[in-house]
Amino acid sequence: MTRRIAVLSVGVVLLVVFGVLGAVVPVPYVAQVPGPTFNTLGEVDGEPIISVEGRERNETEGELTLTTVGVSRAGLSLVEAVQGWFDSEVSVVPEESVYPPDRTEEETREANRQAFLTSEEAAEAAALGELGYPVKVVVRGLAEDSPSEGLLEEGDAIESVDGRPTPDTETLDEVLSAIPGGSTVPVGYTRLGQPGTASVTTRPAQDRPGSMLGVLVREQPSAPFDVDIRVEDVGGPSAGLMLALGILDLVGDTDLTGGAKVAGTGTIDAEGAVGPIGGIQLKMVAASDIGAELFLVPADNCADAVAAPQPGLTIARVATLDDALDALADLRAGRTPDAC
Structure with a gap:
């Protein structure tokens, strides 16, 4: 065997070995992808996401959709991680940013679920406060x-x-x-x-x-009716804005969407301040996939949103619940909402 053939043979073997290792050896990264969407004015498994007791819900035609990010289990392979880095609809991030090392996956899910429940309370308080209840x-x-x-x-x-x-x-x-x-x-x-x-x-x-x-x-x-929110398998606080808007559309005096498909994201506090979230670009992909006309972007996420525009999707910058209501009013009137 000549030296050249020997070198080539060793090279092929090494390529095969590294290829196999790259396909099976895990790396400390996870993949984030566009997650499921939920129309807060609609239903899941035949049950309304937002139910109202003590008064009739308003009839609505449009959509106010909250967007989510899906996360893979820990342990991407090197090949999967590299593929993700070159995919515009995948975000590869360090595992510890999603699954803190001092918590189990179950503990992380529970913490995220509690954050969602807290955002429900804040959304209800912000919406009822907007309606003027004491x-x-x-x-x-x-x-x-x-x-x-x-x-x-x-x-x-x-x-x-x-x-x-x-x-x-x-x-x-x-x-x-x-x-x-x-x-x-x-x-x-x-x-x-x-x-x-x-x-x-x-x-x-x-x-x-x-x-x-x-x-x-x-x-x-406190209002003369009760609001109950039911969305299973969603965690984190980022649904707050869209839940507040959903409540307002169902019990307020204004048809917020005018029949349009609107999506968005953002935390909210009881006073109506809208805060930033993670995965804004992936959530915009999810909004585009469902045919949304307008996407509500927290002000502090504007830079990332502008960096990855989606064709046909108008974005509106919102720092407060009132900003979101103004954007929806612009949409109904045929005006362009304030963008990032």
Whole structure:
């Protein structure tokens, strides 16, 4: 065998070995891709994403779609990672940016789910505040073995305790601090717009003098109806803006879309401030795939959005819920919304 043939043979063997290793050896990266989309005005498996109790939902024709990012399991091969880097619809990112090393995948999913549930609360508060409903002390849940079990419910607005008004959580704490544990007191509440009174036997407070009702509360706008949001298998806070808009379209006085397909993303807080998210370019691909006419972009994501435009997809810069409403008004009027 000549030296040339020997070198070629070794080279072929090495190429085969490295090719096999590249196809099977994992690297610490994951692939992000455009994820599923959900029309907040529509249904999933026959159940509305946003249901309303205590009043009729508005009839709607358009779409207000929240977009998501899909993530592969950890352990891309080298070949898959390289392929992803050259694919405009795939984002290859370090594994630790999606799956923190101090958490299991299950713990990460649970944390993301909790972030989504928190965004639901913020979206509801922002939407009801936009509609002008007053801020009250609202029950968000009951503690285990709560003395209020069967008497108060999630969504009830606590108006008074033992005859004293409770307009905010600070006043509620003051009132309960002055009531000995074990006392039976009347609790005035509003449920779906109807006033009621419950007779609750309090328990001694654990971290302060006085009593406890055994309820978790928050201050938020209280409406004469209840809103429930159901989207399974979605995590993170980035759906907040589109959920708030969905609530407004279903219970407000304005048809926000005028029949158009609108998609978007962005976190939201109770005051209506819209925050940035991850994967904006992938979410724009998902919006384009469903034929959206307008995509609502958080202001702080504008640079990335402009860098990867989608044909036929108009983008609008939004820093607040009011900005998003203005963009939708422009769309209905045939004007071009403020872009990035």
